[in-house]
Amino acid sequence: MRGLTxxxxxxxxxxIPVEVEDGTTILQAARKIGGKVVPPAMCYYSKLKGSGGKCRTCLVKVSQGSAKDPRPMPKLVASCSTPVQDGMVVQNLTSPEVVEARxxxxxxxLxxxxxxxPVCDQxxxxxxxxxxxxxxxxxTATEDDRREFPMTDIGExxxxxMNRCILCYRCVYAADQLTDKRLHGVLYRGDVSEIGTFIRNAVTNEFSGxxxxxxxxxxxxxxxxxxxxRVWFLKPMNAHRECARCAGKTVAWMFGNEIYRVTGxxxxxxxxxxxxxxxxxxxxxxxxDWVIEGPRHISRQSVISANHYEEMTEPSVIDPIAGKMEKDE
Amino acid sequence: MGGKILLASIDIPGIREFGVYRASGGYAAVEQALRGMTPAQVGNEVTKSGLRGRGGAGFPTGLKWSFLDRKSDKPRYLVCNADESEPGTFKDRYLMHHLPHLLIEGLIISSYALGVKTCYIYIRGEFKYLVGILETAIREANKNGFLGERILGTDFSLNIYVHPGAGAYICGEETALLESLEGKRGNPRIKPPFPAFKGLYGCPTVVNNVETLATVAPIIRMGGEAYAKIGRGKSTGTKLISACGNINNPGVYEIEMGLPVEDFIYAPEYCGGIANDKYLKAVIPGGSSVPILPADLMLNTARGEKRLMTYESLADGEFATGTMLGSGGFIVFDEDACIVRNTWNLAHFYRHESCGQCSPCREGTGWMERVLYRIEHGAGKMSDIDLLVRVAKNIEGNTICPLGDAAAWPVASAIRHFRREFEYHVKHPEVVKNTSHGALNYEVESMIPDSGTGVNYW
Structure with a gap:
C-alpha cells in the first residue's frame, strides 16, 4: 500500500497541528484543517495544473522552516505553491504581518x-x-481614474x-487543460495586460464555458x-442528465420550475x-432536460442562503487567534 | 590601483579576432582546464576564488554551481544571462563588444566544470549588433577546435547558441529568461523548484551573468586562491563598473573591490569628478534597482567609515543608510538633478516593464508612477508622500520575482533621504511646473558608430 509507505x-x-503527505502545499494542508486558517486563494485552483502563486493573497509566514532546519523563511511565501516540510510552523491569521500584507x-x-x-452578475x-x-x-486611497478596457466580444x-479581471490566469489554464485548443490568453504586459484572443476570435471550444x-x-x-x-433569488438544485461529453452532473439554478442557468x-x-x-x-x-435531485447544500454564511439558514450542528470554525492566546498563557 | 584582470587586453588592436586574442594568451585557460584538471577541480577553483554573481544579487558562484542537480540523468544547461537592461548598467555590452572571446572562453570552462554540452547566451534584443560579434567569435572558436565535438581531443563537447530576446527587462530575471528561451511569454516562474533542479526544458540549469562567466577564465589562469587575494574580505577580485550621469569621464571601469567610493568618483583615472564643477548630490551605485544614497552617506557610512566599493561596505547600515553594489551601474547626480523627477522616471520604467503576473507589482508599480507623476508635475499632496511609502512597503517582498523589490526600493529610498525635496514639490507647484530638466545645459556628444564592427548600431 502506497499510503503506508x-x-x-x-x-x-x-x-493547529495537521499531518499531510509529502509534497502537499501549505494551502492544501490548511484546507485539511478547514475553517478560518485556510488562506484565501484568488488564483490557485487545485484542479488546474500550474495555477497559483500570482495573486499573492494566500501569503503566509513560515516561522519555522522544518524540524531539521528551524530557521524562518525570510519572506512571506505563497502558501499555494510552497510545499510543506516536516515540522514546519506556519502562521496565517496569527501573524499581524500576514494580515497587514494581505x-x-x-x-x-481593488x-x-x-x-x-450592483450590476455585476457575479x-x-x-x-x-x-x-x-x-x-x-x-x-479607497487612490484618486486616479480606474483602468478601462474597451469592451471586446469573445463569442456568443x-x-x-476585462475591467473586472484580476488576471489570475485561471481561465487560461482551464482553456489549456480542458479544451483541445486554447484560443485566448494574456496579451501585453504590466498593468495594461489583458485577457483576449489574438487576432479577434470567438472562444467556442466545447468546454470553454x-x-x-x-x-x-x-x-x-x-x-x-x-x-x-441575482443569484440569491435562485434556488441551486443538484441536477443531472445523460451527456455524451461530460459527466452531466450540474447545478441548475431555478426560480419556480424555470432553469435560469446551469453551472458546475x-x-x-x-x-x-x-x-x-x-x-x-x-x-x-x-x-x-434534467433529473432534479434536490436542493444543494449552501454555506450558512452565503448570501444565497438568505432567510433560510441551516441549523449548525457542530462548530466548524476554529478561532486560531483564541487558540494562540490560550497557548501563550 | 590594481591590475586589470578582465579588461587586461582590451587595448590590443584587433583583440576581437580569434588570432589576436589567442596570441595574447587567450584560450590558455581552456587548455589548462580541459587537459590538466577534472571538472570538480575547476569548480573548486571557482569556489576558492570567492567569485560572486555580478548580475546584481552577489550570490557566491561556486555555491550556485554546487546546487546543480548532478544526480539527474537529464541533460544540463548553462545559460549566460546577457539580457543587460538595467538602467545605468552597460558593462556586459562593453565586455561582449570588445572581448567576445573572453566570454566564450569562460563559457567553455564553466560548461566543462558543470558537465554541460549545450550552452545558450540569452542576449537582450536591443543588442542585436552584438549577436553578429558573438556568433563570429563562436564560429572562429569552432574552427580552431575550441568548440564543437571533442574539444582539444578530450571527451568534452560543447555547442554555444546565441538567442536574442524580444525587448523585455523582465527576461533578465532568470526564470523569466528560461521561459522566454523556451519560446513562451516571459513570465517569471514560481519558485521552488529552482532552475538548478528544473530549469530550461525542465532540466537542471545554471544561469549566470556575462561578467561572472567571463571572470571564470582569468580565475583558472591565475588560480582561485590568487584571485581571492585581490579585493577585500568577501568581495574578491575586480568588478566592472559602468559609470554614468553628471561626471567628467563616463564609461566602463574595472576596479579592484575595496576602492573607496570617493576615489572612484573624483580620481582622474576613473570618473574624474563631477562635470561642470558642480557638487555631488546623490548616487545610485548599482543600477537603477538599488536604493539611492545622498552624497554624505555615499562617501562615508553612517558609522563614519569610508565607504568602499564592496558588497559589504555599500550595504553597510542596511537600507536605512546603505544601498547595494548590484550590477555596478553607477549613476551620479549633481546638485541640479531633481530627485523627484528621476524617481518618477524610474517608476515609469518599472511600470512599463512589469510583466503583470502578480498583483502587487502589476497594480503597485502603476500606482507609484501615477502618484509620482502628480507630485513632479505640481499636482501632488502631502499625503501622497506617505502613500508612496506605504505602497512601496506593500509591494516589497510580496512579489513573485525581485522586480517588485526593484521598483519599490528606489521610491522608498528617495523619500527616505530626500523627503524635503518631495515636500518642496508639493508646496511649490508653480515652480516645479515651470522648471525644465534634462540635458539642456550640457553638451551632448554625437554618437559615432564604432568603426571596428562595420555595423552602424545606433
Missing part, C-alpha cells in the same frame, strides 16, 4: 476594479467580494468584462444568464468538482 509530514498552521494585496486588487457589484458568489469584506478598506456564450466557473470575479460571465436574476458543482472551497460541457451549460435550459 508515504512519509507523513507534521505541520502546524496557526497552532490587506495591502486586497487594496492592489485598485482598478470597477466595484460595479455579485453574491464573487471571491473578490468575500475577500474585500474580510480584508478590504472602507475607502461568454461575456468578457468552464472559464466562467473558474473565474473568481465577474470578468467572465454567462451570456445566457446575463441580467436575468462547486465544493466548499469554490472549486468545480466536475467540469461540464457547453451543451449542458448553455443549451439545456428546460427543466425537462
Amino acid at each position: 508515504t512519509k507523513k509530514m507534521k505541520v502546524t498552521i496557526d497552532n 490587506k495591502g494585496i486586497v487594496e492592489f486588487l 485598485l482598478n476594479h470597477p466595484l460595479d457589484c 455579485a453574491g458568489e464573487c471571491d473578490l467580494q468575500d475577500l474585500s469584506f474580510g480584508y478590504g478598506m472602507e475607502e 456564450n461568454i461575456k468578457l468584462h 468552464n472559464m466562467i466557473d473558474v473565474c473568481p470575479v465577474g470578468a467572465l460571465t454567462d451570456k445566457t444568464f446575463r441580467f436575468k436574476s 458543482r462547486k465544493d466548499q472551497f469554490g472549486e468545480v468538482e466536475e467540469f461540464i460541457c457547453n451543451e449542458c451549460r448553455f443549451e439545456k435550459k428546460d427543466a425537462g
Whole structure:
C-alpha cells in the first residue's frame, strides 16, 4: 500500500497541528484543517495544473522552516505553491504581518476594479467580494481614474468584462487543460495586460464555458444568464442528465420550475468538482432536460442562503487567534 | 590601483579576432582546464576564488554551481544571462563588444566544470549588433577546435547558441529568461523548484551573468586562491563598473573591490569628478534597482567609515543608510538633478516593464508612477508622500520575482533621504511646473558608430 509507505509530514498552521503527505502545499494542508486558517486563494485552483502563486493573497509566514532546519523563511511565501516540510510552523491569521500584507494585496486588487457589484452578475458568489469584506478598506486611497478596457466580444456564450479581471490566469489554464485548443490568453504586459484572443476570435471550444466557473470575479460571465436574476433569488438544485461529453452532473439554478442557468458543482472551497460541457451549460435550459435531485447544500454564511439558514450542528470554525492566546498563557 | 584582470587586453588592436586574442594568451585557460584538471577541480577553483554573481544579487558562484542537480540523468544547461537592461548598467555590452572571446572562453570552462554540452547566451534584443560579434567569435572558436565535438581531443563537447530576446527587462530575471528561451511569454516562474533542479526544458540549469562567466577564465589562469587575494574580505577580485550621469569621464571601469567610493568618483583615472564643477548630490551605485544614497552617506557610512566599493561596505547600515553594489551601474547626480523627477522616471520604467503576473507589482508599480507623476508635475499632496511609502512597503517582498523589490526600493529610498525635496514639490507647484530638466545645459556628444564592427548600431 502506497499510503503506508508515504512519509507523513507534521505541520502546524496557526497552532493547529495537521499531518499531510509529502509534497502537499501549505494551502492544501490548511484546507485539511478547514475553517478560518485556510488562506484565501484568488488564483490557485487545485484542479488546474500550474495555477497559483500570482495573486499573492494566500501569503503566509513560515516561522519555522522544518524540524531539521528551524530557521524562518525570510519572506512571506505563497502558501499555494510552497510545499510543506516536516515540522514546519506556519502562521496565517496569527501573524499581524500576514494580515497587514494581505490587506495591502486586497487594496492592489481593488485598485482598478470597477466595484460595479450592483450590476455585476457575479455579485453574491464573487471571491473578490468575500475577500474585500474580510480584508478590504472602507475607502479607497487612490484618486486616479480606474483602468478601462474597451469592451471586446469573445463569442456568443461568454461575456468578457476585462475591467473586472484580476488576471489570475485561471481561465487560461482551464482553456489549456480542458479544451483541445486554447484560443485566448494574456496579451501585453504590466498593468495594461489583458485577457483576449489574438487576432479577434470567438472562444467556442466545447468546454470553454468552464472559464466562467473558474473565474473568481465577474470578468467572465454567462451570456445566457446575463441580467436575468441575482443569484440569491435562485434556488441551486443538484441536477443531472445523460451527456455524451461530460459527466452531466450540474447545478441548475431555478426560480419556480424555470432553469435560469446551469453551472458546475462547486465544493466548499469554490472549486468545480466536475467540469461540464457547453451543451449542458448553455443549451439545456428546460427543466425537462434534467433529473432534479434536490436542493444543494449552501454555506450558512452565503448570501444565497438568505432567510433560510441551516441549523449548525457542530462548530466548524476554529478561532486560531483564541487558540494562540490560550497557548501563550 | 590594481591590475586589470578582465579588461587586461582590451587595448590590443584587433583583440576581437580569434588570432589576436589567442596570441595574447587567450584560450590558455581552456587548455589548462580541459587537459590538466577534472571538472570538480575547476569548480573548486571557482569556489576558492570567492567569485560572486555580478548580475546584481552577489550570490557566491561556486555555491550556485554546487546546487546543480548532478544526480539527474537529464541533460544540463548553462545559460549566460546577457539580457543587460538595467538602467545605468552597460558593462556586459562593453565586455561582449570588445572581448567576445573572453566570454566564450569562460563559457567553455564553466560548461566543462558543470558537465554541460549545450550552452545558450540569452542576449537582450536591443543588442542585436552584438549577436553578429558573438556568433563570429563562436564560429572562429569552432574552427580552431575550441568548440564543437571533442574539444582539444578530450571527451568534452560543447555547442554555444546565441538567442536574442524580444525587448523585455523582465527576461533578465532568470526564470523569466528560461521561459522566454523556451519560446513562451516571459513570465517569471514560481519558485521552488529552482532552475538548478528544473530549469530550461525542465532540466537542471545554471544561469549566470556575462561578467561572472567571463571572470571564470582569468580565475583558472591565475588560480582561485590568487584571485581571492585581490579585493577585500568577501568581495574578491575586480568588478566592472559602468559609470554614468553628471561626471567628467563616463564609461566602463574595472576596479579592484575595496576602492573607496570617493576615489572612484573624483580620481582622474576613473570618473574624474563631477562635470561642470558642480557638487555631488546623490548616487545610485548599482543600477537603477538599488536604493539611492545622498552624497554624505555615499562617501562615508553612517558609522563614519569610508565607504568602499564592496558588497559589504555599500550595504553597510542596511537600507536605512546603505544601498547595494548590484550590477555596478553607477549613476551620479549633481546638485541640479531633481530627485523627484528621476524617481518618477524610474517608476515609469518599472511600470512599463512589469510583466503583470502578480498583483502587487502589476497594480503597485502603476500606482507609484501615477502618484509620482502628480507630485513632479505640481499636482501632488502631502499625503501622497506617505502613500508612496506605504505602497512601496506593500509591494516589497510580496512579489513573485525581485522586480517588485526593484521598483519599490528606489521610491522608498528617495523619500527616505530626500523627503524635503518631495515636500518642496508639493508646496511649490508653480515652480516645479515651470522648471525644465534634462540635458539642456550640457553638451551632448554625437554618437559615432564604432568603426571596428562595420555595423552602424545606433
